[in-house]
Amino acid sequence: MLFNSYQFIFLFLPVALAGYFASDRLGNVAPVLWLALASLGFYSVSGWQFVPLLLGSIAFNYAVGWLMISSRLHPAPRFAILAFGVAGDLAVLGYFKYAGFLAANLNAIFSTGFAVNVLLPVGISFYTFTQIAFLVDAYRGKVARYALPHYALFVTYFPHLIAGPILHHRDMIPQFERAEAKRPDPHLILCGLIIFAIGLFKKTCLADGIQPLVSLAFGPNAPTFDQAWLGALAYTFQLYFDFSGYSDMAIGISLMFGIFLPLNFNSPYKATSIVDFWRRWHMTLSQFLRDYLYIPLGGNRHGAVLRYVNLMVTMVLGGLWHGAAWTFVVWGALHGGYLCVNHAWNRFGPAVAPRFERAADIAAFVVTFIAVVIAWVFFRADSMTTALYVLSKMADPGNVAFGRLEIAQAIFILIYAGIAWFAPNTQTIMGYDHANRTVGRGLRAWQMRPLFIYATAAVLAFGILGIQQHSEFIYFRF
């Protein structure tokens, strides 16, 4: 089910909220069970045939985690259990996500004619990573015992289940255990609605609005230099508003249930370096890769060379996590390379004189943005051939169309750039503080100025009016 659908907004969400708050009278666990069941219902609309797989994954990981938490085992068997659990998760993920890719590559090399067609279960990347983190923390002794309903809700929680953010058990389960979260709080509901409205607007009006321009670069017609750039920039902003909109909606929906989700975006296109970009883009994935891949690999503890190797490995695997295709591998490798250059520059590059700091920041911002746009070409293209073709057009200024149409399209893209670069982000507007579990403090002090309320109501209305019948989120495919 899509957040940007009438069924979700006018049927599923009100029923889920009403049931959640109403079941509070039946005890502390009833709302948790209700929400877990609602989440399964939500999931089954997107892929009912994968519900048993999701339930199996929950049962498997809970059992493996329980073994590590409850038993007083020696380190070796504990590690063996962890390895078994993680290997099980990766095997399932690998089968569903990478078997076809592997077979296609073996075919290309050995001409075996062996074909594998496996349907990708919706959200499998997200719920697998979530649970791997749980197992690793259980092994490290950082997990207290959790009740099964709370654990099941942590994995299935519908605001995040299909496209993130990647949740952490230590952050979420204690919130599910809190009794206060199960009573309706008008302030949280209103703030949640406003955040949801902003996210919905980003998705239906901004991301879907610019989507047709993407075909300028990636469509059937050969693009000119300017059309290739316009198409690549259109995708750059489409992806941003699509994913950022989803993340806002997830946070907003969750807030109505009294649960604070972690931030996933912090105006990434305002970044002045690639390191900065990855602190702002898909923040929960970056944190996961850092804590459960980069640091276990050794991080920066074994010298500069190994640090760069670890960075490359982490980013290539991060790329592969997004999809089983060489284009994602190259995208990840490209960002790995960018990060290496960034760290090397920080270490060996010249210091900037204070009077040039502003200019240096602007240059760094421009270089970072262009590097990101170039990498998105690989992310978007359906094959390496297409990606290289589009890039070749972007590097050929001799072939320019720049007619009335292209000027109108360029103005359109500039408006999007203006919003992404200069507008405050949702968390700033709403004063969303995930760590301190507060939101809308400024608004409270401001006594909910009517103008703000009506303006955000208009944003909600435009978001709903912008709903189209066929408009999936890009991250649904990952």
Add this chain to the structure above:
Amino acid sequence: MNSPAKYLPRFLCAGALIIALAVMVNFVVDPLQLFRPARLFAAMYSQDSRMQDAGLIRSQQFDTVFMGTSLAIHYRQSDIDRHLGVRSLKLALSGSNSKEQKFVLEAALERHPRRILWQMDDWIFRDAPDVDADIYVPVDLYRRNARGIAGYLFSGSMARESLWIALRSIPPLQSLVARLTTGVIFKFPVANVDDINALHPRFDVAGFYNAKSTLAAFRRITDPVRSRYLAQGYDYDAMIRHFERDAVGLIEKNPDVQFDIYFPPYSILQFVAMRDASPPTLKIAYDFSAYAAPRLLHFPNVRLYDFREAKEITHDLGNYADVIHHSPAIDLKVLSMLAEGKYRLDRPSPTASLDRLKAQVEAYRVEELR
């Protein structure tokens, strides 16, 4: 009452009010003319035929429907009317398949036209998703069901068009708004129904339709790297199945409607390309014609024309932009040939024209072009 509890209903009511206003604007302006022909505001049309046709079917007066693919998209209704003495409605859809065409024609047949003018070729009968799975066809708008009407009225982009159309009706703003309507942001840039998808008078016809372009396209599709695309979707049994369901089924269900069906004048190079680069595809094309022509002529309400053998058109490569798409001059020529009954197939010898086409294809020498 504390602030949030007070502001929550206000927030929801304000949102609902704005949505209601948008619905009202859409209903009053009715950009697609789905509820009524344009009266309050001057009519505007979109170039997106799949969406626009749903409105045209409801709002236009017609006795003849013109259906086809991109080979029929540039025709002008006024030319059809002038040549054939009818009041026509052009519903041609670029890249359309027989399922889509049948679906749209069925909606148009509810208005009881007397005649269907149908540009038909083997290509439209290739395998394609059902219209309900095709995201480009707004099926519910054609069906006029609650979902379609709600989707239309609750559409923000339609409200934007509605406001723009309303603005364009204010005399002092008319020319300014018209100049700003480029089709990029506002999707209803056409003021005259006759201009929908017709080529602009300033369009460089000679620069687009010429022998150089045709030959370049021929070389492209016969290049061994790409020639497999010639065969894409060509499966004789499936094509016959689709033909029976979509074409024959529709004709059988409407015995009172006159069907004027024509096979369009591809350039000879289309068949020569198949002959040289994909002979099995050519065989399927021939076999399909050999099946379809007698089958269509079996119905008394069908007149069938085969312009593929019109040598004076198909062998002049200057008439084409690629190997199949012909120039607007040929559109007019086709209309006059339809009016004259030229290249009309005789019921006793339905495959005679196919035999002549085969001989032409056989005899054509590509070397002369090099």
